[in-house]
């Protein structure tokens with residue numbers, strides 16, 4: 500221990516403090532050391548002691564709730580939240596999703612009324628997932644994904660009319676619409692046919708954009724789909740009014756289970772490890788993020804969120820001039836609910852702590868199933 504640290508340490512411990520009773524109580528035996536240190540300090544280097552006292556005092560800076568809020572580079576606001584909605588092809592459906600407490604799967608006749616109180620509380624944005632319930636709606640090419648009468652395109656049109664100020668994001672993938680449940684079109688050996696998949700995915704994205712989505716968000720992880728979508732948007736003359744949000748770093752793992760229940764998008768064989776990223780692949784995620792930025796992404800997303808905070812921070816560093824989004828996924832949401840139910844912690848406190856961690860890592864947009872709760876919990 501250097502002399503100045505000793506002085507700081509002793510000076511700090513010696514101070515009577517209502518907020519730090521443990522350190523004063525435990526160190527009464529150091530008084531003679533303190534006075535020796537102090538007299539040395541006052542003769543040799545008075546400024547060391549003063550400077551030490553000044554720099555060791557942090558508590559004052561966050562003593563008030565507002566001052567605590569100011570410590571955050573980014574504070575959670577309602578504008579940062581995107582709420583996931585599951586829209587089925589059964590217009591009158593309103594079903595609870597067992598593995599996603601509080602979340603519903605709903606039909607077109609229900610969605611406007613469902614959103615009304617949320618919009619009144621400040622909901623700004625939703626992301627739409629289509630859920631075809633009729634088994635006949637699925638095929639090898641995911642034809643239903645861009646059915647003009649299908650749930651996503653119909654919901655885009657409906658919500659644009661009902662809530663003209665709401666920002667509508669359309670998730671773009673084929674897994675909800677393919678019989679095999681994979682995120683693209685397959686070769687005969689069951690692997691992804693990247694060329695056909697990108698062509699199909701970019702057509703689906705175009706259909707959503709043309710129907711009026713403010714943002715299209717491809718979550719499939721096929722190589723080159725950002726470039727393909729951007730080029731088609733430019734060619735159609737609508738690139739200037741559509742945000743392209745790439746799920747750039749979407750990791751393969753076990754946190755999507757409740758979503759697959761909700762959307763019926765579980766692969767019928769195999770897994771997604773050959774297109775979603777391996778959980779340890781930080782360098783690979785950085786390359787995927789760089790690639791998607793160079794291909795024309797307007798927003799880059801990291802998914803899941805709390806297990807991948809380093810990747811969010813990398814995304815913010817690599818894409819320092821663009822917004823970074825994080826998807827706080829179904830498994831993360833379900834875990835928080837389960838642990839809160841088991842008495843491990845308070846649901847609200849944990850929802851804030853997890854989301855603040857996501858913002859601190861670098862995100863300024865959070866796709867969250869907690870959105871309706873946050874609309875109640877946040878003042879602005």
Ligand SMILES: NCC(=O)CCC(=O)O
Nearest residue numbers: 718754755758828829830
């Ligand atoms: N494209 C969306 C997903 O794959 C799942 C998200 C979740 O688990 O909430």
Ligand SMILES: [Zn+2]
Nearest residue numbers: 672673674682
């Ligand atoms: Zn998919």
Ligand SMILES: [Zn+2]
Nearest residue numbers: 672674718719
């Ligand atoms: Zn997906």
